[in-house]
Amino acid sequence: MFRIFDLIDQTPIFEPTGKVEKQLQQFEKHYQISLPSIIRNWFHIKNLRTIISPYVNSMVLPNELGQLSPVSIFNSSKTDDKNIEYFRQEYKSRRLLKLFRIGDNDIFIHINDKQNPDVYFGQPSYYNGQFVFYQSEHSFLDYMYLNVWDKVIAGSVKPKPFRKGWRFEIRGKALNLATFEKYFPNQLPPTLHIYYGRKFYRFQKDDQQFAWIFDDGETSYYYFYAHEEQDLIELLTFLKNHSTFTTKVLHFRRGHRSKHSEKDHVCDKTWQIVHNLFDTKQSNDQ
Secondary structure (H helix, E strand, O other): OHHHHHHOOOOOOEOOOOHHHHHHHHHHHHHOOOOOHHHHHHHOEOOHHHHHHHHOOEEOOHHHOOOOOOOOOOOOOOOOOHHHHHHHHHHHOOOEEEEEEEOOEEEEEEOOOOOOOEEEEEEEOOOOOOEEEEEEEEEHHHHHHHHHHHHHHOOOOOOHHHOOOEEEEEEEEOOOHHHHHHHOOEEEEEEEOOOOOOEEEEEEEOOOEEEEEEEOOOEEEEEEEEOOHHHHHHHHHHHHOOOOEEEEEEEEEEOOOOOOOOHHHOOHHHHHHHHHHHHHHHHHHO
């Protein structure tokens, strides 16, 4: 659990007794459910809402656990689909609990014998009018960590450790996984996009260089981050010698600012590499 907070340089404050614990016990007693220890500890973080709110759209509080949707997500007529009917019953029995909304997805955990529970995305189906669930390949802690990692590296949220450094984007051919695995020694678990069958890949090198890649099999979208200028030079040199990229560098910037970097923000050596990349890619586009 702590690696999430290490990533964003936040210190969780635990309060294992008191009001929250009473609310959790009341929920468990009423619905005859035992919450996984990880979820119980998660809710016992006193400053959780402050820490996690930049990374989720809304968070269910302990006293809101088990509240069904005002307009029930299963208000349609009974279906012959055994899978939908199973989740309908799990939801009504509070064994399927909504914890967050992230993007367009309601995020649920499934209460079973696992202490690190399975994660499900809830979405209305436009094909049959039913509310359906898709299981994530990541457990709760992994899912939350990867969601935070994505927003730190490629998203709009920039916690203190990542407010400096260099960011840029490139469009290119489909990912050459072997090449990136050779350059980046640490590959985080990829995530399959459940609707489009595309994958998000995540790479790190010495906690100084990061790559977040959205690959659709033909074209890929690459987001890069380097902490220090020397790390940036290494990363740019690697990319300059890589045949994957067919379009110019986009949104080259320093820190968390959205504007393009000016020459006086980087040393001559770095700027020359960037300049070469821009020139090469622009000529390829013509």
